[in-house]
Amino acid sequence: MSLYKRRLGAGSAVALAAVIVAVLVFGVTALRAEANFIASTPPPLSVSTITAHYDDDASIAEFFPGLIAARRQSALGFERSGRIESILVDVGDRVVEGEMLARLDVRALQAQIAAADAQTAEAAAQTALASGTETRQAQLLERGHISQQRFDEVRTSTRAALARQNAAAAAADALRIQLDLSVMTAPFDGVVTARRSDEGAIASPGQPLLELVELDSLEVRVGLPQIVAARYQPGDTASFEVDSQAQPVRAHFRASSSVVDRQTRTVTAVFDLDPAQSVAAGQIVRLAVETPIGTEGFWVPTAALAEGRRGLWSVYVLAPDETGDYRLEPRVVETVRIEAERVYVRGAVADGELLLASGLQRITPGQHVVPATLEARAR
Structure with missing residues (x-):
């Protein structure tokens, strides 16, 4: 009996030793696994992060394109037809008001004027003769040598002769007006921008021969929504951006058409440019108008927006967890206004929360992150 007990005790010791070894092996393996997981x-x-700052009176700069144009621009031609005798200017020439630009051949017209003057002189002689006859007939009427009927006929003849004289004189004056219109002069100071004919050509009535543009008085015409145009009063100053120069150009509001265009749904506003500015007619400018957004929200960079389901947009919020780290949480937002590099949004984001500013391609929802500013402080 004692031998059996001794054998049982030895077996128990071996089993106990095996259990202890197994526990040690399992413990070492678990420690190694934990160390590998931590490593x-x-x-x-x-x-990089930004802070959400809500603003209830935010505004956005809206740009409206406009065209710089000369206040006066004319296509010049002759009222009568004729052969062009000379054109005294060319493209690019500056002219002053009243300066001669071109003229027609007027030899035939001068001959017509001479003939009209001769007819006027003949009519004047006939009028003088009729007037003298009327005077003599009046004396005979007083003495009773002629009847009243005869005197009325003589007086009528005198009036008809005078009418023919006036008609001849008027015809001569009309020809002289045609002579004056055979010379083209500049209606205002400007520059010649086009020449469409040369000497020797036959000009038709109303055919444009020269284009004249006024340079000293430039204006900007821009289409504005009616509610925006109503903000301006005559004399108000506005700044226009020009692509070819860094400094904006100034102009003063003159008037608006007050008629809404059927296609663009805008009214035409006219601004007078200040003189001595380095712009030219035909340039495109942009009017920047600050427009209130009208709703509470905050600005985020376009790089901070992630496209979600069903066309929704979201931003990633750096939410602190129980360990003091930050985890990325997507929050759905609504885009209110969009500019080139930023978007005005509103949604499930509290004022003052940290948002991911960029680098959406490097992150996943729930990932641990650290703001670059905080990391810099830690270093």
């Missing part, structure tokens, strides 16, 4: 866990990713 394989990546550090929080450093990301």
Whole structure:
């Protein structure tokens, strides 16, 4: 009996030793696995952030294109037809008001004027003869040598002769007006921008021969929504951006058409440019108008927006967890206004929360991150 007990005690010792070895092996394996897991866990990713700042009176700059144009621009031609005798200017020439630009051949017209003057002189002689006859007939009427009927006929003849004289004189004056219109003069100071004919050609009535543009008085015409145009009063100053120069150009509001265009749904506003500015007619400018957004929200960079389901947009919020780290949480937002590099949004984001500013391609929802500013402070 004692031998059996001794054998049982020895077996128990071996089993106990095996259990102890197994526990030690399992413990070492668990410690190694935990160490490998800790070693394989990546550090929080450093990301650039912004802070959500809500604003209830935010505004956005809206740009409206406009065209610089000369206040006066004319296509010049002759009222009568004729052969062009000379054109005294060319494209690019500056002219002053009243300066001769071109003239027609007027030899035939001068001959017509001479003939009209001769007819006027003949009519004047006939009028003088009729007037003298009327005077003599009046004396005979007083003495009773002629009847009243005869005197009325003589007086009528005198009036008809005078009418023919006036008609001849008027015809001569009309020809002299045609002579004056055979010379083209500049109606205002400007520059010649086009020449469409040369000497020797036959000009038709109303055919444009020269284009004249006024340079000293430039204006900007821009289409504005009616509610925007109503903000301006005559004399108000506005700044226009020009692509070819860094400094904006100034102009003063003159008037608006007050008629809404059927296609663009805008009214035409006219601004007078200040003189001595380095712009030219035909340039495109842009009017920047600050327009209130009218709703509470905050600005985020376009790089901070992630496209979600069903066309929704979201931003990533850096939410602190129980360990003091930050995890990325997507929050749905609504886009209110969009500019080139930023978007005005509103949604499930509290004022003052940290948002991911960029780098959406490097992150996943729930990932541990650290703001770059905080990381810099830690370093």
